[in-house]
Amino acid sequence: MTVSALTRPGERDRLIVKFAEIDWVFALTLCLIAGAGALMLFSIAGSSWDPWAAQHVLRFGVCLMLMIGLAMIDIRVWFALSYPVYVTGLLLLVAVEVAGDTRMGATRWLSIGPFSFQPSEVMKLGIVMALARFYHGISANRARLSWALLIPLLMIAMPVLLVAHQPDLGTAMLIAMTGLAIVVLAGLDWRVIGAGALALLAVIPPFVMFGMHDYQRKRVLTFLNPESDPSGSGYHILQSKIALGSGGAMGKGYGLGSQSQLNFLPEKQTDFIFATLAEEFGFVGCISILVLYGALIFMALRTAYLSHSHFGRLAAAGLTATFTLYVMINGAMVMGLAPVVGVPMPLLSYGGTVMLTVMIGFGLVQAVRVHRYAEVTSGKGSMF
Known part of the structure; x- marks a missing residue:
């Protein structure tokens, strides 16, 4: 069976149009954040691609292709799958x-x-x-x-x-x-x-x-007074604050963060990678990453605003809210403004599960953009 038999010219044209409708600036911003994460994972592993950086890059590449593929799916399909999911x-x-x-x-x-x-x-x-x-x-x-x-x-x-x-x-x-x-x-x-x-x-x-639970209550009390147990439950927050403060305005330099390189900073590749970034690139590096996150959030919310369907608006805005909460909770956690709850910094931290969830969500956001003029009806049989 030939390719033309599998995909008629009109269908190929529609796929090309959909492909062009994807927000490629949004995709590039995702790549920049994930790339920054790979650089940090390479640094904290002692200038080695193993065990984190190489897998991070590979996972992001797969997830990016998945996001693009999901963006092609008609928003009415997403609508029909909502309750089953x-x-x-x-x-x-x-x-x-x-x-x-x-x-x-x-x-x-x-x-x-x-x-x-x-x-x-x-x-x-x-x-x-x-x-x-x-x-x-x-x-x-x-x-x-x-x-x-x-x-x-x-x-x-x-x-x-x-x-x-x-x-x-x-x-x-x-x-x-x-x-x-x-x-x-x-x-x-x-x-x-x-x-x-x-x-x-x-x-x-x-x-x-x-x-x-007792350990959860202890986290909250430690958040309020981490100095009460500096070598125990308060260790994470105190070491994170040291890393954040020691970076200053410009940072100590790539690969020169003592807290992460000497393993004082716990979970440096996941929950506290933002503190590692602050130590090596300082205030300027932190602001640069936060600007990229802000740009992603703005573009995703703009997609929600442009959608003609109420489902598309709420789905895109809701998934953007999830992503925003990831960033805000992790940022507050590493700065000692919130208890340590194990929420990673999306796309920057090492971890395939959260990355997959975030990129599937952004696949739906891009599907809302690609099909922003589609009319979604709620009656029976509206899907097919």
Whole structure:
């Protein structure tokens, strides 16, 4: 069978048009951030591609191709898959409770043969897609304030409770904040938002004292006073602050960061890679990376704004919110402004699972851009 028989000329033309509609400045910015991550991983491994930098580059290359491929998928396909992805993620989280792997005191993984993965990563995408589809089908008045609000709150609460029980408080917080961001973006009444914020402030103290595991409570208390245990629970934050401060304005130079090179800085390739960057490239290097992150967020939000469908707007904005929360939580964590919760800096840190999740999400964002004029209907049979 010839190529022309598999793909008719009209279909090839449509693929070319879709390919051209991808935001290539966005893709280039992704490459710059991932490239900076590879350089840092090369540096902290003692100027060696092993064990982190080479795999980082390979994974990003594969994920970039995946993002481009996902961008070609019609947004109506994403719409049809929204609830199935959410339900699949929820069932996988239940499976973790029943037959999950326990590592380092937490049950967060499922193993299938030689492969293992965290179902919570599926839910980071599923919650955005499902809520975007839900709000696509209801009126602005009902989204503002009605009994319908109980449905998205339940959709958020179920995965959050399952993930928190693993326990994985960082990921549970990320899913909760992403879900609530979509609820707000959908048009929730500001009176409800204000009342919810006050209720949250009232709940936090008793939750910290009675609802957290001992090690989680210790992290919060250490965050408030890391000097109380400088060689124990406060070690991570104190070493990160030392790395950040010692870099100064211009940094010590590439490959010359003493905190990372001499292994004082823990998890230097994952959670604290931003501190490594600060030590070697200083304030200028940090601002440069943050500008690139800001550019990605701006371009993704602009894509959400340009979409003609409510589903596309909410999905793109929700996934952008997830990415923004990654950056903000990790940045606050390494600066000692938030407890250490194990959230990496996306695309900069080493780790294939988070990179895959982020790039699949950006694949949907680019699909929204490519198909921004597509009309998505919520009636039965609208898909085919």
